[in-house]
Amino acid sequence: MRNKKRFLSIVAAVSMAASVFAGCGSTGGAEESAAPETTTAVESEEAAATESEAALAATDETADGYVGSGGTYTMYLRSTFIDWINDLEWYKExxxxxGVTVEYQKGTSDEFGVYSEIDQMVLSGTLTDCTMVRQDQANVYGAQGAFYDLKPLIAEYAPHIQAYLDENPDYTSLVTNEDGGIYGLLVEAPQMANFIFYRQDHFDKAGIDVASIQTMDDFTEALRTLKEYYSDVENYYPLQGRDAVVRFQAFFDCASNISAEESNGFYYNSVDSGYDIHADNAYKMIETMKTWYDEGLINPEWVAGAFTEGDWEAAMWEGRGSVSFDFYTRPAAYNLEGTNYDPDYNMQIMPYLKDDDGNQMKAQTGPRYNQNRATVINAQASEETAITIIQFIDYFFSEEGQTLANWGVEGVSYEVVDGEKQFIADYDVELAKPDGEMEWSFLSDRYTVCKPLDSTAFFSFNSGIVRDAALSMFNDEYLQYGINVIYTDEQSEELSTILASLKDSCEAGLVSFIRGTTELNEENWQAFLDEMDAAGYTRMEELQLEAYRNTYGE
Incomplete structure (x- = not known):
C-alpha cells in the first residue's frame, strides 16, 4: 500500500510538472483527445503506383544493419507525429x-497533452508497449519499475546503440538516471539558430551593400538608410518582428550561457533565447534598441508587444519592413509569396555580425538532445517485445539505418556525386504534397524515430536559400551551442516559481527603458538590476549552475 501511495504521488507530481512546463513552453492549444485510434505506417493511400515505389521494389534491399528478426509492437504517440510517419517513404522502407510493424495508437494532437494522457495510462496499466515521454517522466516512472531499464537490453541486443553510447559520453551521462539505469533514449535534435534576413531588392534600391554590414553600428546605419529611402511608405519601419523584441542579445555578447564555472542569465527553458542583464554589454544593447525606437527604425507596436505574427507577415510582404531576425526557414517562406506583392521581391540571408574588434558573434541554438522526446518501453511488455523494440531502434543507429532515415534510398531520393550525397528529391515538391500522400521528407526536427542526426542531410533538404546559408553558417564558427541540463523536481519547481514573475518583470523593465517610459541612465539601470536580483535572478543562476554540475558530475 505504501508503494502504491508513493506511485500515485509521483504521477501527480509529474502531471503537475507537465502542466507548468506546458504553460511556459507549449504553443499548442488544449484539444480534446479522441479515443485511441490504431494505425500502421505501412498503410498508405491507394496512390501507390509511383515511380519511387517501383524503384524501391527494384532494389529489393534487406537491412544489413538490422540485428533482429522482425515482429510487431504497439506505440502511443501524439497524433500529429503518427500522421507524419505514415506519409514517409523511408519509414515504409x-x-x-x-520486417517490423509498429501499430501506432493516436493521442491528442497537443504534444504536452499527450504527456498528461500517458500519466493516466501508466497509472491505469493501459499503456502501449512503447511510447515517447519527457525525460523527467522516463526517469521517475522508470525508477519505480514502470519502464524497462534499457541498459542491459542495449548491451545484449543493440550493438549500434551501444557503440553510440560509448562514443558519446555526454549523451550517456545525460540519459543515465541517478540510479544508474537508462529508462529513455533521447532524440538528437538539429542545432540551428535564427537568421537575420533582409529584402535584397530594398537594399539595392537604397544603395546598401550587405557586405559592408559587419558590426551592430553598421547594422543600425543600414536601418537609418532604409528609413530615409522609404520615408514615403506609410507605417514603414525597417526592422520588423514578432513575439519577444529582446532577441538580439547574441550580437551584443549578452546571451545567457552555462558551464561548470558559472551560469549567466535565463537558461532554464530559454537555452536558445535567453539573455543576461548582468553582461557587460547589456546596457549598450538596450541603449541601441532605444535608439532604434526613438528614430523609428523598429516597429513600436512590436516593442510594445502588440504586433501579431500575422501583422509581421503582412508588413514584410507589403513592403513596410525590410529586415527581421527569426526562424531560419522564414526567408524562403517569404519568398514563396513575396512576388505576389512585388515582382522584385527578394529575401536573402545576412551573415551574422561581428564585434567592434572583428570577432565573430555567435547565434544561440537549442541543446543537442530533445529532453521532451524520450523513447521508453513499458515494463509490462514481454521480453520478446522489448527486444523487438530495442532492435528496431538499433537499426536506425546503424550506418544503413542512418542513411535511410536521413537520406532515403540511393537512386530514388539521393545520389552520390564525387563521393558526396546529394538529394534528388525536391524539397518544395515533396513538402507540397497533401497530407496522406507518400513523400520523401527528412525533417529531423519532427519526431519520427529515435536516431542520430545527420546535420548535413537535414540542412541540405531545404529550399536553396536556406540550405546554402545553413550549411555555411550553422557550425562552430557562428553558433553558441545550447547545452542539455537535467533539473531535479525540486530545482524545476523552484525555477518555475521564480520565473513565473521574474521573466515578465525583466522584459517589462527592459521594454520600459527602450520606449522611454523609464529614463535610461546608469542609476536607473543599477536599480533595475538590483530589483531583478532581489526578485530571484541570482537564485535562478545558482540553481542552473547546480543542475549543470549535477548533470555532468563537475
Missing part, C-alpha cells in the same frame, strides 16, 4: 527491410 525501413519496416519492409526489417
Amino acid at each position: 525501413a519496416e519492409k527491410r526489417t
